Amino acid sequence: DTAVSQTPKYLVTQMGNDKSIKCEQNLGHDTMYWYKQDSKKFLKIMFSYNNKELIINETVPNRFSPKSPDKAHLNLHINSLELGDSAVYFCASSQLAGPTYEQYFGPGTRLTVT
Amino acid sequence: AQSVTQLDSHVSVSEGTPVLLRCNYSSSYSPSLFWYVQHPNKGLQLLLKYTSAATLVKGINGFEAEFKKSETSFHLTKPSAHMSDAAEYFCVVSEDGEYGNKLVFGAGTILRVKS
Numbered sequence: 001d002t003a004v005s006q007t008p009k010y011l012v013t014q015m016g017n018d019k020s021i022k023c024e025q026n027l028g029h030d031t032m033y034w035y036k037q038d039s040k041k042f043l044k045i046m047f048s049y050n051n052k053e054l055i056i057n058e059t060v061p062n063r064f065s066p067k068s069p070d071k072a073h074l075n076l077h078i079n080s081l082e083l084g085d086s087a088v089y090f091c092a093s094s095q096l097a098g099p100t101y102e103q104y105f106g107p108g109t110r111l112t113v114t
Numbered sequence: 115a116q117s118v119t120q121l122d123s124h125v126s127v128s129e130g131t132p133v134l135l136r137c138n139y140s141s142s143y144s145p146s147l148f149w150y151v152q153h154p155n156k157g158l159q160l161l162l163k164y165t166s167a168a169t170l171v172k173g174i175n176g177f178e179a180e181f182k183k184s185e186t187s188f189h190l191t192k193p194s195a196h197m198s199d200a201a202e203y204f205c206v207v208s209e210d211g212e213y214g215n216k217l218v219f220g221a222g223t224i225l226r227v228k229s
Binding site: 035041042043044045056058090092097102103104105106108 | 145146148156157158159160165204208209210215218221222
């Protein structure tokens with residue numbers, strides 16, 4: 001059973017389009033995250049939700065809007081896609097929001113904006 | 115803010131020889147530190163974590179890391195490299211904010227294993 005799953009795995013789209021990436025975890029965790037890995041492999045957090053509530057919102061354009069319908073899901077919607085949004089997006093989850101809890105990562109979604 | 119510096123962007127070793135991936139951290143208090151590995155076109159997998167218990171931490175696949183507060187280091191080692199260890203390794207510090215914690219990643223070290 002996949003612990004943290006993301007769909008789609010690959011997403012190719014044109015500038016200006018709106019797209020969504022879905023994430024689901026079956027670990028019973030309370031906290032979920034979105035990270036962005038750029039072309040140089042640098043990973044940076046975007047958002048964190050704890051029990052469906054937003055707790056971390058890094059400096060991310062308003063075009064990115066996370067939504068958590070329940071504890072097991074955290075989706076990422078991106079409006080008006082730009083070339084610079086091309087990256088690999090990773091979803092992660094942890095049991096709770098404290099610093100000692102390791103995060104479990106999904107396989108990633110490679111987004112290419114043309 | 116906390117940060118980590120991975121001192122080598124690339125490390126190349128021969129199969130069967132020791133591996134050393136270096137990481138220094140910056141933190142105002144006792145941090146939680148992790149090493150993650152990313153194989154090509156794959157997600158991230160936790161290798162090991164330090165959370166203020168034993169300073170020598172053992173992880174999966176024969177890897178271990180030692181937390182040295184005096185040197186602010188958390189280097190990753192393995193006695194004998196295997197071809198399957200070729201991957202990118204990230205040293206990570208967990209930063210605890212007012213509302214939640216986030217992982218702060220180093221820039222990564224690509225490990226190449228020669229046969």
